[in-house]
Amino acid sequence: MTLVIPEVETCIHCGLCLNQCPTYRVTHLEAESPRGRIYLVKAAGEGRLELPSVADHLYLCLMCRACETACPSGVQYGRIAEAAREVLGPPGPPLQRWITRFALRSLMPHPRRLRIAAALLRFYQRSGLAALALRILPRSLRRRAALLPPVSPAAYTSEADVLPAMGEKRARVAFLSGCVMSLFFADVNHATVRVLRRNGCDVVMPRGQACCGALNVHYGEAASARAMARRNIDVFSADPNIDAIIVNASGCGAAMKEYGHLLKDDPAYRERAEQFAAKVRDASEFLAGHGVRTEPRPTATAMTVTYQDPCHLAHGQRVRAEPRALLATVPGLTLKEMPGADHCCGSAGIYNILQPEMSEVLLREKMEAIRTTGAQTVVAPNPGCMMQLRYGAQRFGVPVRVKHLMDLLDETGA
């Protein structure tokens, strides 16, 4: 195994990232800081450290990429960590590694298998088994079980391949329905499509689309992620007249914007991947640029709202102003910023399952920040954050509803 990642050389060790890193702020340990992790990767690459000894540090990282926002030299920490994790493979003891690898290789790339798994999960949740599990499981597992949100009654499916714009047509967009979004947040997908259509978009639903592969990239399974990326590139490029590829899960959007990098060594796909990536837009990014032409009306859930920047939107895609601008179009809505709105909530894909302790510390901090705003609704346009914040509201008794931005906009008739 070799761990030679040229990008580590771009770090000049200034340390300005330290205090922006959630795990450094909690532990105050250099090895749990971005600079420390890059240094470890570098030392391992120089043969000064055993490779497995750096794994724990790399996997305590949330991959929130707040360090990239902070870095004046533009070090692409995410790429360094992903490359290192690809060499290291999934984290944890052998059984956990096997389960993670199985899920990433044999479940995530296959929408049908995912649906079957979701159906089983829904049976478990509705049959009383879940309630039983929450009573009899050991405490550490109980928390993980409680994180699972209810599976949507019906997975998201589109009634047609192309859903036409309502009113004047102004754009033609393709929509990534996503795996988690389809199974757990089907209603948000419907809402997103309605908002897009009301604002003059023909919405194309490419058949055969796969999960974006973000989890695979983050957990050391880049090879399967590449296959998923190729498949998405194929199905999405079937329609050459697409203006944009719309994603309403920021983790997916960030990963898809990186397809060019992911497939940089694949001569057959490199260029297509870059063209694909250039079209990817977060739903809020697209709508803010495209312009909301409807007239939003006040809504019950939108009085005082606070906004949680999903890491992969704020840090990964540098989209911060757009969602806030969209919130500002809703009459009667007051946006009350929370302290540290762009600090990670601790969800981070499956991090909250793999690193429950660190996740809980960050979530507690986040829920207290939300509490100080007195907001009735927290808007977090990413499924991971939504699940985590819903769990957090319950766990820490913060009376707040968690909504996706598109859901809220849809309610206002935008």
Place this chain on the structure above:
Amino acid sequence: MERSLLIRNLRRIVGEAYVLHRDDELTVYEQDALMVARHKPDVVVLPDNTQQVADVVKVAREAGLPIVARGAGTGLAGGAIPEQGGVVIALTRMTRILDVDPVSLIAVVEPGLVNAELTASLASRGLFYAPDPGSQVASTIGGNVANNSGGPHCLAYGVTSNHVLGMEIVLSDGTITWVGGRAVDGPGYDLTGLLVGSEGTLGIVTKVIVRLMKRREAVRTLLALYDTMDAACEATSAVIAAGIVPEAMEILDRLVMRAVNQTLHVGFPEDAEAALLIDVEGLRESVPVLIARIEEICRADGARRIQTASSTEERLNLWKGRKHAYGAMGRLGRRTMMLDVCAPRSRLPEIMRRVLEAGRRWNIGVSNFFHAGDGNLHPTPFFDFDETSPEYARVIGLCEDIMRACIEMGGTITGEHGIGLEKREYLSWMLNEDDIDSMKRVKAVFDPVEALNPDKIFPAGRSVHGSPAADPVGAPRAQ
């Protein structure tokens, strides 16, 4: 003492999680922000309070190990590098603000508190902590005290030593004691003044009493753009000669403005060779008058364009760009070595000509962003080879030329980053043997066993840089 026993004893003091002894854990503490030297400690301990620091010091001394205190590790002179191994005491867990007294305008804080967090916590009361080093988003108050850190706004407010009233320290035998106090002046010698800037060689700071300041009611930021570094320097001297001392006066060259723009998108103009960034604070009535006067002087000195920040956001953005300038040097080269030297303000244009000339002579790219108003320069060579490369001698040659020029003009070889490892062999360029000897005697009073940050500041006969080159190599490099 056996290693396993040492670790056991240390664990008993701070708990298992905060004694780091595995290779991976130690490797990240072998360096700070000085990229050209490294040394692994034997063990790293992260205490939670003063008593723990004292107990750790005692255990380390029983084991006969040297002790190096460390903050965030943003120091540029290698002050936190444990050159002789031993115990690194990282104070990053001690981050409490113990007391804020808004009437006496003081705060009592722990050394691991991040500089910017202190000011952020005071914002709602209209107070702030004035020293604002470029590293302030990460560097700690303890580290600032150890290096007597400056910063852009120290032109008007003074450096760290002007803002520390007293501190609690742990001495090398584990004694806990106080110097200074809450009052502005105490009887006897000014030991606080002695300890600020002592780079962890006299004691380990465990609490600091800092002075707070009230935010002025108005502030304006002006950016004057010049076609030459010379003109920007002339303008700086002219403003100060006119009797105006702005709160901050910084010069940035084109290289750094472009580098920062690429990553932080702060909107520096890229069409000027040098820019003069000025902050004026004061009464709502006086600020516009001063700004107008400064604009007039800058224009007379050949400013091609002057812009004032129209919003707080724009203003903060320009300052963010300035403060993150060093961090952006990775855009220019794989390695950098930021110098920290001073020249009298009156000779600013002359010294900067010498700096640029030295860069050309040694054929090394040099970027400049510095506290012009203070005459505190930060020429930053950037390069793509390692410190082990024979080419590295050119970097050293360049740095030595610049230091020599500063001394010739009546300046110094350090402004605010400390001597540390990086410059200790150059101390004798400025101080004679008697001077150095008397300083060593001061050290011996505090640390007779030479346990605290040994071989820092004073010449050790071992340069971290290797030996300087005899001749400049290669042709001048376009900048």
